[in-house]
Amino acid sequence: xxxxxxxxxxxxxxxxxxxxxxxxxxxxxxxxxxxxxxxxxxxxxxxxxxxxxxxxxxxxxxxxxxxxxxxxxxxxxxxxxxxxxxxxxxxxxxxxxxxxxxxxxxxxxxxxxxxxxxxxxxxxxxxxxxxxxxxxxxxxxxxxxxxxxxxxxxxxxxxxxxxxxxxxxxxxxxxxxxxxxxxxxxxxxxxxxxxxxxxxxxxxxxxxxxxxxxxxxxxxxxxxxxxxxxxxxxxxxxxxxxxxxx
Amino acid sequence: xxxxxxxxxxxxxxxxxxxxxxxxxxxxxxxxxxxxxxxxxxxxxxxxxxxxxxxxxxxxxxxxxxxxxxxxxxxxxxxxxxxxxxxxxxxxxxxxxxxxxxxxxxxxxxxxxxxxxxxxxxxxxxxxxxxxxxxxxxxxxxxxxxxxxxxxxxxxxxxxxxxxxxxxxxxxxxxxxxxxxxxxxxxxxxxxxxxxxxxxxxxxxxxxxxxxxxxxxxxxxxxxxxxxxxxxxxxxxxxxxxxxxxxxxxxxxxxxxxxxxxxxxxxxxxxxxxxxxxxxxxxxxxxxxxxxxxxxxxxxxxxxxxxxxxxxxxxxxxxxxxxxxxxxxxxxxx
Numbered sequence: 001x002x003x004x005x006x007x008x009x010x011x012x013x014x015x016x017x018x019x020x021x022x023x024x025x026x027x028x029x030x031x032x033x034x035x036x037x038x039x040x041x042x043x044x045x046x047x048x049x050x051x052x053x054x055x056x057x058x059x060x061x062x063x064x065x066x067x068x069x070x071x072x073x074x075x076x077x078x079x080x081x082x083x084x085x086x087x088x089x090x091x092x093x094x095x096x097x098x099x100x101x102x103x104x105x106x107x108x109x110x111x112x113x114x115x116x117x118x119x120x121x122x123x124x125x126x127x128x129x130x131x132x133x134x135x136x137x138x139x140x141x142x143x144x145x146x147x148x149x150x151x152x153x154x155x156x157x158x159x160x161x162x163x164x165x166x167x168x169x170x171x172x173x174x175x176x177x178x179x180x181x182x183x184x185x186x187x188x189x190x191x192x193x194x195x196x197x198x199x200x201x202x203x204x205x206x207x208x209x210x211x212x213x214x215x216x217x218x219x220x221x222x223x224x225x226x227x228x229x230x231x232x233x234x235x236x237x238x239x240x241x242x243x244x245x246x
Numbered sequence: 247x248x249x250x251x252x253x254x255x256x257x258x259x260x261x262x263x264x265x266x267x268x269x270x271x272x273x274x275x276x277x278x279x280x281x282x283x284x285x286x287x288x289x290x291x292x293x294x295x296x297x298x299x300x301x302x303x304x305x306x307x308x309x310x311x312x313x314x315x316x317x318x319x320x321x322x323x324x325x326x327x328x329x330x331x332x333x334x335x336x337x338x339x340x341x342x343x344x345x346x347x348x349x350x351x352x353x354x355x356x357x358x359x360x361x362x363x364x365x366x367x368x369x370x371x372x373x374x375x376x377x378x379x380x381x382x383x384x385x386x387x388x389x390x391x392x393x394x395x396x397x398x399x400x401x402x403x404x405x406x407x408x409x410x411x412x413x414x415x416x417x418x419x420x421x422x423x424x425x426x427x428x429x430x431x432x433x434x435x436x437x438x439x440x441x442x443x444x445x446x447x448x449x450x451x452x453x454x455x456x457x458x459x460x461x462x463x464x465x466x467x468x469x470x471x472x473x474x475x476x477x478x479x480x481x482x483x484x485x486x487x488x489x490x491x492x493x494x495x496x497x498x499x500x501x502x503x504x505x506x507x508x509x510x511x512x513x514x515x516x517x518x519x520x521x522x523x524x525x526x527x528x529x530x531x532x533x534x535x536x537x538x539x540x541x542x543x544x545x546x547x548x549x550x551x552x553x554x555x556x557x558x559x560x561x562x563x564x565x566x567x568x569x570x571x572x573x574x575x576x577x578x579x580x
Contacts, residue, residue, distance in 0.1 A: 076433065095296030114405070118312070122313070126323040135325050137324070138325050139325065147322055
């Protein structure tokens, strides 16, 4: 019996027992530690993970072990695709996977799930994030203001950091440009500097988005390439390059 | 004090990371791990709904590590526990901004690379991958390549596309060369949309570095990078169309991409485009591009340009010179 066929038993929180190859199980650093320092013969308890989640996790570990060892003929792109499909699960499962990967210390799975959540957060407003994850807003108005105030400097620093709405940009004119700080904006369209305009504060606009042609309500906001140059305290020249609406 | 600050929704799930009594590496966790010291009465949260607001702080920090400021702020404003978890990262943003000011000499401070590096490293210590990448850049420029690579590795592991791209490029440039790793990281960054990484990946596929030579894939990535505004990719894409490498010949597409590259300042592209215009009889435009190419350093362009100049009248020559002087490159993503 070579060590390659050693099996490890894992018992989950709902009393299911899984028997897996050692190579697959020790993808989890926690299990590896216990196996090497504790009781190799009896069953390892994984209290915090349920049977369904553990079975999914073991699928993941098996796939990655096999592909790394060359047992399965799978290219990096295919593995990447497989991973992408692996995390297309409902939120319950995703949440459980994250916590389980964290406590079992399976680094690649934790990276994968964290990336998934990160992509679900990026580009959204707080309200939208709350809807996506079904989170209740427990901020008081004062507390929320405090967070915004502590970072007020960032609102003043647009360009590459913030986002700008430029609606209805026709070929030679810029009809509306709204921001809540003082900035001068150079809009370059078709290699011609069309307009420089200083922009003053406008109430109630907290974020400003650049829409790229064609504008489609379902596509997410896309930020065009933006270059920024400081031309003195408080003024930033912003160069946008994007196609004009005609 | 506001009573409301104590009413956290604390879940048993927040402490789920310590199922075993054996000590694990968690003791050595970095400063970014902050656990809420407030334990209030645990509300009976429904067992079936995942409570994302109760995600452990270190996981949230990991998720938000590659965020830029707007995303970070939006995430912080979702709910209180997220706001608390991400406080360290917000501090990192302040340090990042400080570092950039020192690096470029903005906002009333003089250019000071050492102070910039210090700020970036502090930001990196708080977990921001953007700070890690910037610190890595400074190390790289100084020649301290190992430190730079270490920082890029940290950033890349957290999913930062720029970190992954830089890591891939550094594996292509340092001894010992490691093409396979480079391609792996470039691929990750490319899939994440990083334009420069897409170009570099295309180069590797084109030349068969670290991966089997695959012209179709290479052209696919050249085109992606070109659409993203990378000038060299536009030039290469044009060449691929001209020679039919990896896709079918298309003079039209080749011309289109060559023109785009030329408009953005690519010397060789300007030369080629000038030649193409000349062959179509557009002498004035051809001269402009050939002159631009000469100024970019293309020696070959000078000969052709002079030959064509003979055919033009003096006023045309002056006009051509005027147009060239007034020409400005279109913006690109380098």
